[in-house]
Amino acid sequence: MKYNFIKKAFFPLIFVVTGHFSLAQGYWQQRVEYKMDVDFDVQNHQFQGSQSLKYTNNSPDTLYNVFYHLYFNAFQPESMMDVRSRTIEDPDGRVTDRIQKLDNSQVGYHKINELKQDGSDVDFIIEGTVIEVDLLKPILPGLSTTFSMTFESQVPIQIRRSGRNNKEGIDYSMAQWFPKLAEYDERGWHAHPYIGREFYAPWGDYEVNLTIDRDYVVAATGVLQNPNEIGYGYEDAGTEVKRKGKTLTWKFKAENVHDFVWAADPDYKHVVTDVPGGPVLHFFYQESPETKEWEKLPELSVKAFQYIEKNFGEYPFPHYSIIQGGDGGMEYPMATLITGHRSLRSLVGVTVHEALHSWYQGLLATNESYYAWMDEGYTSYASALTMMHLFGEEGEKVDWFNNGSYRGYYALVKSGKEEPMSTHSDTYETNSAYSRAAYSKGAVSIAQLGYIIGEEARNKTLLRYFNEWKFKHPDLNDFVRVAEKTSGLELDWYYDYWVNSTKTIDYGVGKVEEFDGNVLVEVVREGALPMPLDIVVTFKDGSKKSYYAPLSIMRGEKPNENELDRVVLPDWKWTHPTYNFQIEGDMDNIQSIEIDDTGLLADVNRENNTWTNK
Ligand SMILES: [Zn+2]
Structure with a gap:
């Protein structure tokens, strides 16, 4: 009796304690x-759905509630989305x-x-776009645990991303269309x-069975399981077979x-092409003069x-579909909805x-609300790099960024409306x-980041980040750690400023004077955000030399990737607003003398970056 008691009471305890301990050690995800069956009515734009959801709690916590998103409820007058x-x-x-209209x-x-929940009714309330569920156990x-749900839905007129009858005449753009469990991390x-x-x-x-009027062509995430049954040559576009039934x-x-x-749309043309050694690409669009590109x-x-x-990094899924639909461009796993009336x-x-x-969100699934x-x-x-590869000229890289992202950032700073x-x-x-x-x-x-740690280390960081964190939910710290391990430099300071504050970079060349037969250069930090500096000195004979001032908080230097000779100067301590260095020889x-001749340093005021000898 006693023996049995001990066995029953203590064995599970030991198991739970060890399990808990090991789970708390590292990364986990739910x-x-x-499994969903959807019966879609194209007459009234409504559908009946049944959903079975097996949910596994890999967290170290016991869960007493779960929450679902009901995105379509946002498309109602006076919803939070409408009022916002x-x-x-x-x-x-x-x-x-x-939405109000x-x-x-x-x-x-x-x-x-x-x-x-596991076959028994559970209590829930619907609060706008969220279901709050009180678990039975x-x-x-x-x-x-397994949840089973039946629901009925109406597809709203297309307002944002999802909905029916988009402005280019695509019948159904079905994003955020089902009751979807929220994430717990x-x-x-x-x-x-x-x-x-x-x-x-x-x-x-996901296993999704969509029953819809036979005239419709459906494009979706995942792989179609029954191309022959529906008589649609999914793998073999263009070989449409006559379909039977309503x-x-x-x-x-x-x-x-x-x-x-x-x-889904009755008029989708479907084109298929292979990426050698990569996925099959599918294109779904309505043929018209506007979509000739x-x-x-x-x-x-x-x-x-x-x-x-x-x-x-390598794309790991067998398919990717580019689908005309939605209201601009929005990413989903294995597919995207884009509007199609565009120039090439x-x-x-x-x-x-x-x-x-598919890389930055589909596979590296950061929480978009925070990151x-x-x-x-x-x-x-x-x-920008890919477009340059497709359309650009060699050596255009810097211009490409300056004309796009850097300019957008400078405009944001200038607007006075920047938030961290x-x-x-x-x-x-x-x-x-x-x-x-x-x-x-x-x-x-x-x-x-390439300016700070070097382009090669930055490129390696991106690949390593992808390979270590794909199919997970990385956050900022996970990325920073990869960048630190790859470069051997400390980088927390950069993200502390760049992400958590609106402090800006502004460096200028201060006094330049002759001193003891050499030239003494003063560099002034005008902005609150400290950065390592590449200072390029051009001599009268046309030659150039690079002077590099790392920050002490980096605990190291980036490699010299420039073809110029580089002098590594002593570390600049961020507390010091000015910094002096010496150039050998006559004034x-x-x-x-120019601070950052690449344009990669996001210096908000470039007017003071160059000193010219007159
Ligand atoms: Zn985007």
Whole structure:
């Protein structure tokens, strides 16, 4: 009796304690397995859904609640998204007051008919775009539970990203279209109301069966399982077979993704091309004079994928679909929705940008609410390089950045509306401060990292970051650690300033005087943000020499990647507003002294960067 008691009571205890201990040691992430059946009615734009969701709690915590997102509920008058769109100083032109004007047949909604945990009804309440669920039984660390749900939904008129009848006549752009479990991570639950921006969700597998009118062509995340059954040559575009029955069920499977998008239109043309050694690319668009540039898109997309895979990491999924739909360009796993009436440059630009989100968001799934700049900024940076590879001239790199991301960042600083990039994406005071921070300042962060640690170390950092953190939810610290380990330099200071503050860089050349037969140069830090400096001295005979002043807080120097001779000066301590160094020889020999001749240092005032000998 006693023996049995001990066995029963203590064995599980020991197990739980050890399990808890080992889980707390390292990284963990939750896991989902969705199975959904959707019965879609194209007459009234509504659908019935049933969803089975196996949820595995890999956290060290016992969970007593779970939360789901109901994104379509945002498309109703007086929703948080509607009010936010009408009250923000600079509303998104695609939204403005359009939600307020929707009538009952045009709004979006999800109604939950039934929600069970392991077969028994659970209590839940719906609060706008979020379901709060009180679990029947808590989910212990390491254990799984299965939720089953039936729901009915109406697809809203397309306002933002998702919806029906987009402005180019695509019937259904189905993003954020199903009740979706919120993510739980080391910061807890992320059940933010949907007010128009940013997504974050658990990794897992999706099986989605979509039953829809047989005249429709469906494009989606994942791999179509039954091309023969539906009589549609998915692998073999163009060989459409006559279909039978009023509806068809399209069966898709996607493994190890964190979202599922689909789109449907009766007039989609479907083109397929292979990236040699890479994924199959699918293009879905309506043929019209406005989409004639799509004919050139497959070839350029193959070239883009080859360049991206070589420089930023291998694309691990079998397919990627470029789908005409939505309201601009938005990334989803294995697919993107883009508007298609574009010039060639714009069409390729948006395709490259959204495809690159497969790396920075699709695979490196940072929480967009907190690290939108790691998605948009890194994507913008890599897009600029890819577009240069496709369209640019050699040696154009610096101009490309200065004309884009750097200029956007300088405009943001000048506007006086800059907020720290650590601001939650939904809570920026203005849309423009959000987008310039996320896209421009985010891209500059990575271009400028090359200035700090060297381009080779920066490029290696990006690849290593991808290989170590793909299929996970990295945050800023994870990226910084990779950059530090790759470069051997301390970099926390850079991100403390660049991300958590709006402090700016401004250096100038101060006094230049002869001293003891040499030239003494004073450099002045005018801005609060300290940086290592490359100072290029041009001599009257046309020769140049580089003087490099590292920061003491870097604990090291970047390698010399410049073809110029480089003098490594003593460390500059950030507390010191001025810094002096000496150039050997006569003042008369010097033509000019310039701080950063590359343009990669985001110095907000370049007027004081150059001293010229007159
Ligand atoms: Zn983007």
